Amino acid sequence: MKNKSRKQWLSYLATADENYLISLWDNLNMKIEYNWLREPEIGSVMVQGKAGVTGDNFNVGEVTITRCSLSLDKKIQGHGYVQGRNKYKSKIAALCDALMQTEKKEIIKRNIIDKLIKYKNNKRNEILSKTEATKVDFFTLVRGEDK
Amino acid sequence: MYVSVKGGEKAINNAHSWLSEIRRGDVNIAELNIKQISEQLTLSVDRVMSEGSLYDKDLSALAIKQSRGDLIEAIFLMRAYRTTLPRIGSSKPIETGKMLCLRRISATFKDIPGKQKLGPTFDYTHRLLDFKLLADGEYEKAKIEKYDDKEIPHVLSFLNKEGLIQKEIPSGKTSKDITRNPINFPLTRSERLQSLSRGDEGFLLGLAYSTQRGYARNHAFVGELRTGYVEVQFEIPELGIEINIADVMFTECESVNQFKGSKKIPAQFTRGYGLVFGQLERKAISMALVDRSMRWKEFGEEYLGVAAQDEEFVISHCDNIQATGFLEHIKLPHYVDFQAELDLVRKIREEYKKNEQRT
Structure with missing residues (x-):
């Protein structure tokens, strides 16, 4: 159960709009002590597809990813795996991941994670409603011989 | 014997300076920024990501700007950058x-x-130039439905x-x-x-x-x-x-x-x-x-x-990068190769002349 919610917050942090996440974090004005386990590094993940949707896996191409890991104390570690090449975004993700395991959880959830979820849902709704407006309604014309 | 020739350093540096200036174009016209490219030339950006084999819109837009809009050159830049990235891993197959x-x-x-x-x-557009786009700022808003x-x-x-x-x-x-x-x-x-x-x-x-x-x-x-x-x-x-x-x-x-x-x-x-x-x-x-x-x-x-x-x-x-690499390399100096060919063709012509005189 714990892993399920961690999976969720890590996912929203990873795919967050970087400027939005940075502004949410900076607005909190938190001073957090931490030690680097791995300083932010830019790399890539190979994205796989499936031939004909259900067949063999194949490599489509890579996507840029930035990652870092840090610890707040000896017990609590945070990992920041994020899309793109923004090291600060990665650090914020790692800090949020770590803080979500502490008593500051509610602050981070309310001021960051919930807002990221809302932001992404709004984007999703926007696309779905625009796509729906381009749905084709077919109709058949009555032809002379059918009369 | 192999004779290496050096030179052209000044010419190359000056060529790069002119390239930089001509990329900028008329300075009285506002400079393009990366976000303008990634937001408004999206399909060029997509093509450079696809053939550059790296999904990153900002990098793609940068490559397009740097290459003066030459998409194969931009793809080349993406590929070159891609090779510098450590591979963190492989995803699950996408659904x-x-x-x-x-x-x-x-x-x-x-x-x-x-x-x-x-x-x-674009499918049902009439493929007529839209002169409204010559003027500023006008666009239709997307409709929405439940x-x-x-x-x-x-x-x-x-x-x-x-x-x-x-x-x-x-x-x-x-x-x-x-x-x-x-x-x-x-x-x-x-x-x-x-x-x-x-x-x-x-x-x-x-x-x-x-x-x-x-x-x-x-x-x-x-x-x-x-x-x-x-x-x-x-x-x-x-x-x-x-x-x-x-x-x-x-x-x-x-x-x-x-x-x-x-x-x-x-x-x-x-x-x-x-x-x-x-x-x-x-x-x-x-x-x-x-x-x-x-x-x-x-x-x-x-x-x-x-x-x-x-x-x-x-x-x-x-693969257009392999192709253009091999194709474009033939415009780089091949003086020694060509000298050998020149010698060969001269020799053949001399022998041909000798044979002609004999008959």
Whole structure:
């Protein structure tokens, strides 16, 4: 159960709009002590597809990813795996991941994670409603011989 | 004896300065910024990501700006950057059935669950220059409608249920990453698909067109074409938790092609597959057609000796960076090579003259 919610917050942090996440974090004005386990590094993940949707896996191409890991104390570690090449975004993700395991959880959830979820849902709704407006309604014309 | 020649350093530096100035253009005109390119030249950005084999819009826009809009040069820059990145790992295979679609159409069935949705397409425009765009700022806003947020099933899965189309079953063959291992023919289909997905759009379009004109017997329908965002799932090595690490736009095309049957299986449709980064449907359709034409052996079809069936021909020539690298290198100094040729042709001509005098 714990892993399920961690999976969720890590996912929203990873795919967050970087400027939005940075502004949410900076607005909190938190001073957090931490030690680097791995300083932010830019790399890539190979994205796989499936031939004909259900067949063999194949490599489509890579996507840029930035990652870092840090610890707040000896017990609590945070990992920041994020899309793109923004090291600060990665650090914020790692800090949020770590803080979500502490008593500051509610602050981070309310001021960051919930807002990221809302932001992404709004984007999703926007696309779905625009796509729906381009749905084709077919109709058949009555032809002379059918009369 | 090999004589090396040096020189031209000043000429090269000055050429680069002029390149920088000419890239900037008229300084009285506002300079393009990266966000303008990534927001307003999206399909160029998509093409550079697809053929550069790296999904990163800002980098793609930067490459386009740096290359003065020469997309192959921009793709070259992306590829070069890509090789510097440490590979963190490989994603789980993406689930295109869960795509957040901007567009989803089928040319084979009119009434399909999830319906036909056109999305932002050029298809029904009149291809007349729009002089309104010469003026500033005017645009229409997208309309919105209420929707059902349901998964949109793949159209070909319906044909599948009736057994009318060949099933795509994992072969169990192991495939290599063609960016990490040398290519050895014959290739697996997965290796071919990787190569096609980063291949040159123009080259694939030409080959796909050749199959439509009869160079390989595979009349194709677009069974389904969809464009949208797909969640990329990746397992965090430190945690063993799979997360949605990236949202990536893809275009996917499934083609339906003519029958194949045998004594054991009644006639059924066959299929080709295209999957590319971005909204590049011309390329996705081309990829599906070329994938299908290269599957002739698997379906026990006749080899007609045409380019689109020949995987060695297709795969060896579809990479525009390999192609342009070899092509463009011949404009660099070849003075020594050419000197040797010159000597040879002079010698042959002398011998020819001697022979002529003798007769």
